[in-house]
Amino acid sequence: MRAAPTLAEGFPDLSQMQIAREIHWRRWLAAAAIVVVLAAIARAFANGQIEWSYVSRFLTAKVILQGIVNTMVMAVLAMALGIVLGAVAAIMRLSPNPVLKSVAAGYTWLFRGTPLILQLLLWFNLALVFPTIGIPGLWTARAVDVMTPFLAALLGLGINQGAYTSEVMRAGMLSVDAGQYEAAQAIGLGRLRALRRIILPQAMRVVIPPLGNEFIGMVKATSLASVIQYPEVLHNAENIYYANSRVIELLIVAGCWYLLVVSILTPLQMLLERHFARGTARINR
Amino acid sequence: MTKPLVAIRSVSKAFGEFQALRNVSLDVWPGEVLCLIGASGSGKTTLLRCINQLTVIDSGGIWLDGEMLGVREEGGKLRRLTDRQIARQRLKTGMVFQRFNLFPHKTALENITEGPVQVQGRNPGEVRAEAIELLRRVGLATKADSYPSQLSGGQQQRVAIARALAMKPMLMLFDEPTSALDPELVGEVLAVMKELAQSGMTMMVVTHELGFAREVADRVVYMDHGAIVESGRAADVLGAPREARTRAFLAAVI
Ligand SMILES: Nc1ncnc2c1ncn2[C@@H]1O[C@H](COP(=O)(O)OP(=O)(O)OP(=O)(O)O)[C@@H](O)[C@H]1O
Ligand SMILES: [Mg+2]
Numbered sequence: 001m002r003a004a005p006t007l008a009e010g011f012p013d014l015s016q017m018q019i020a021r022e023i024h025w026r027r028w029l030a031a032a033a034i035v036v037v038l039a040a041i042a043r044a045f046a047n048g049q050i051e052w053s054y055v056s057r058f059l060t061a062k063v064i065l066q067g068i069v070n071t072m073v074m075a076v077l078a079m080a081l082g083i084v085l086g087a088v089a090a091i092m093r094l095s096p097n098p099v100l101k102s103v104a105a106g107y108t109w110l111f112r113g114t115p116l117i118l119q120l121l122l123w124f125n126l127a128l129v130f131p132t133i134g135i136p137g138l139w140t141a142r143a144v145d146v147m148t149p150f151l152a153a154l155l156g157l158g159i160n161q162g163a164y165t166s167e168v169m170r171a172g173m174l175s176v177d178a179g180q181y182e183a184a185q186a187i188g189l190g191r192l193r194a195l196r197r198i199i200l201p202q203a204m205r206v207v208i209p210p211l212g213n214e215f216i217g218m219v220k221a222t223s224l225a226s227v228i229q230y231p232e233v234l235h236n237a238e239n240i241y242y243a244n245s246r247v248i249e250l251l252i253v254a255g256c257w258y259l260l261v262v263s264i265l266t267p268l269q270m271l272l273e274r275h276f277a278r279g280t281a282r283i284n285r
Numbered sequence: 286m287t288k289p290l291v292a293i294r295s296v297s298k299a300f301g302e303f304q305a306l307r308n309v310s311l312d313v314w315p316g317e318v319l320c321l322i323g324a325s326g327s328g329k330t331t332l333l334r335c336i337n338q339l340t341v342i343d344s345g346g347i348w349l350d351g352e353m354l355g356v357r358e359e360g361g362k363l364r365r366l367t368d369r370q371i372a373r374q375r376l377k378t379g380m381v382f383q384r385f386n387l388f389p390h391k392t393a394l395e396n397i398t399e400g401p402v403q404v405q406g407r408n409p410g411e412v413r414a415e416a417i418e419l420l421r422r423v424g425l426a427t428k429a430d431s432y433p434s435q436l437s438g439g440q441q442q443r444v445a446i447a448r449a450l451a452m453k454p455m456l457m458l459f460d461e462p463t464s465a466l467d468p469e470l471v472g473e474v475l476a477v478m479k480e481l482a483q484s485g486m487t488m489m490v491v492t493h494e495l496g497f498a499r500e501v502a503d504r505v506v507y508m509d510h511g512a513i514v515e516s517g518r519a520a521d522v523l524g525a526p527r528e529a530r531t532r533a534f535l536a537a538v539i
Binding site for chain 1: 337339368369372373375376378379380382384386387388389390391392399400403404405432433434448449452
């Protein structure tokens with residue numbers, strides 16, 4: 001080995017040179033092609049049999065606005081019900097008690113295994129099975145009065161959602177290190193309190209992205225409740241076009257509202273994620 | 286005459302076919318610091334976990350502060366305690382894990398106050414003041430509001446010790462508290478444990494730090510294949526072991 005007082009020759013000095021900008025011909029070509037296609041589609045719609053004035057007029061019509069409010073109310077309530085049921089089912093699923101385990105598994109099996117629209121129709125027509133419902137001796141009512149479109153939609157959507165959410169929650173809870181549960185036990189927390197205070201908050205971090213996904217699905221799934229007369233936005237749009245025959249215009253109106261709502265949800269999800277990420281190394285540096 | 290704080294009698298535990306503890310009997314006296322040493326898989330962790338009932342023993346019995354753990358006698362039969370009763374018994378022991386197991390979504394201070402407030406139902410203000418005092422004691426007065434991810438391994442383990450102490454346990458269990466740490470962080474955790482030992486806390490410590498055992502332990506227990514092979518004063522077991530297996534183990538570690 002030689003002691004090297006100077007650096008070896010033959011490696012030119014690059015410090016004054018810059019990397020040349022490349023022109024990405026293919027990207028430009030692809031972009032141009034896409035613009036042409038989009039323009040063609042836009043032109044087709046502009047010249048098509050669509051009265052755009054109807055679209056803009058009905059976009060903010062009272063019935064439509066009421067419909068989108070009903071859609072959101074139903075989506076939020078049914079999702080809340082779904083998350084509660086899902087969390088309970090997931091906790092039951094992970095409990096050592098075989099009875100609780102199989103009840104939870106049966107719930108998931110039944111409500112994931114049948115179409116949502118069928119479940120909605122069943123809830124709505126519950127009066128055919130049980131003409132009166134209530135607690136014997138205390139309170140009874142005719143099922144047709146109780147099972148309003150609102151309640152039927154809430155039960156149908158929420159209970160169905162819970163069956164899916166339980167799997168998401170279970171995955172989240174399994175993702176938490178077993179040492180966390182042991183540490184919670186070691187300071188004397190009981191099973192349920194350990195779940196609520198230690199395991200679930202950590203599971204939420206994992207669970208929020210798929211739940212956000214499910215919630216977006218829920219917003220759109222509420223449109224199925226139109227079949228049981230729940231006045232959500234699609235149902236109201238349909239009612240309008242039955243009267244004025246502007247079918248496409250009103251479907252576009254409803255579509256715009258769904259898109260708008262879903263676009264607002266994404267940043268909201270980011271906020272939630274940030275909340276539950278506290279304490280962990282930042283994910284979006 | 287004083288009684289042992291922990292009395293372990295003929296405890297056995299198997300995982301499937303594998304016998305992790307074989308007929309282990311041991312006393313731990315109030316104020317004593319007992320170090321458990323032994324090869325990997327010899328059952329040291331399992332023994333600690335049986336004492337705070339994270340693992341349920343197959344046979345034998347463990348008494349803590351005169352109370353039988355996990356079961357009670359009724360009409361000549363043993364009946365398992367309820368989860369609630371077991372949780373109450375656990376409050377008498379504090380456990381420090383090899384991998385810290387701090388709650389990552391809670392600050393250092395919240396990790397410490399969780400047990401006293403949630404489990405013991407104590408006044409949050411009072412608990413907070415005590416937690417700050419505990420953090421000062423483990424040298425982390427300035428880290429109260431840091432999350433575990435913002436702390437070094439040694440700092441996390443010291444918070445974990447403070448968290449266990451906050452429950453005012455009579456017995457502290459340490460499972461290789463320094464073996465997940467970089468060498469330069471080991472000293473700060475051992476210093477906290479040494480201070481705790483000098484304050485009179487009864488401690489059972491699974492460790493590979495023979496220097497710590499020699500200096501701090503009153504007694505050293507050597508385990509092999511789920512059984513206690515040798516037990517005695519630290520200086521004797523580490524300096525002049527009687528059993529050939531202990532000698533072989535010590536020769537291999539040093
Ligand atoms: N939950 C479990 N299921 C199956 N086997 C287990 C379980 N826990 C421990 N064991 C086995 O029991 C034996 C004793 O384990 P233990 O953790 O008590 O050893 P240890 O002395 O603490 O070893 P180490 O120094 O590596 O921590 C090991 O062989 C281990 O594989
Ligand atoms: Mg171990």
